[in-house]
Amino acid sequence: MFATEHVGIEPDLMTMAKGIAGGFPISAVVGKAHVMDSALPGGLGGTYAGSPLGCIAGLEVLKIIEEEQLCAKAQGIGEVVNARMTALQKTVPTIGEIRTIGAMMAIEFTDPETQKPLQDVTKAVIAKAQENGLILLSCGVKANVIRLLPPLTIESDVLAEGLDKLEAIILDVAK
Incomplete structure (x- = not known):
C-alpha cells in the first residue's frame, strides 16, 4: 500500500x-508504538485529524481498497505504463529516466548527450496533451518530469487510449 514497502x-x-478518505478532509499520523506513546495526551493532532466523519470515510476507503484489490490494480497499472514507456x-x-512505483509514475525528459533537463x-x-484531452502535471526540481497518476479504478481500454495519446504526443514533440 505504501512506497516504503516497495523499497524495504x-x-x-x-x-x-x-486520498485516505476519498476526498473527505482527514489526515493521519501513524507510527510505531514507542513513538506514538511518547507524546503526552493531546500532544498529537492536526486540523484534519480525528474528525469522526473523516474517520468513517477513511474506514470505508480502506474497505474499498481491500474489496476491489486496488493495491494489486495499482501494481498492474504501473506495469502496463512502464512497459509502454x-x-x-x-x-x-x-x-531519460522512467520511475514507477505502483500506479504513480514519472517520465523525465533530458538531453541524451548532456543529460541537461x-x-x-x-x-x-x-500543452499538447491538454489540447488532446489529457491532463498531465509537471514536477521535479528541474521542471523536466511528467507525473502520471491514473485512478486505480481506470478501465484497461481507457488507460490504453490515454497511453496511445501520450505516446503520439511524445513522438511528435520530444523526438
Whole structure:
C-alpha cells in the first residue's frame, strides 16, 4: 500500500492525507508504538485529524481498497505504463529516466548527450496533451518530469487510449 514497502523501509513515523478518505478532509499520523506513546495526551493532532466523519470515510476507503484489490490494480497499472514507456524510450532519446512505483509514475525528459533537463519539451508535451484531452502535471526540481497518476479504478481500454495519446504526443514533440 505504501512506497516504503516497495523499497524495504520500515518507517518509525508516517503522515498521510488526501486520498485516505476519498476526498473527505482527514489526515493521519501513524507510527510505531514507542513513538506514538511518547507524546503526552493531546500532544498529537492536526486540523484534519480525528474528525469522526473523516474517520468513517477513511474506514470505508480502506474497505474499498481491500474489496476491489486496488493495491494489486495499482501494481498492474504501473506495469502496463512502464512497459509502454520503456518501449517508447527506445525510439525517443529525450526520455531519460522512467520511475514507477505502483500506479504513480514519472517520465523525465533530458538531453541524451548532456543529460541537461529539457523543461521546454516537458512544457510542450503537457500543452499538447491538454489540447488532446489529457491532463498531465509537471514536477521535479528541474521542471523536466511528467507525473502520471491514473485512478486505480481506470478501465484497461481507457488507460490504453490515454497511453496511445501520450505516446503520439511524445513522438511528435520530444523526438
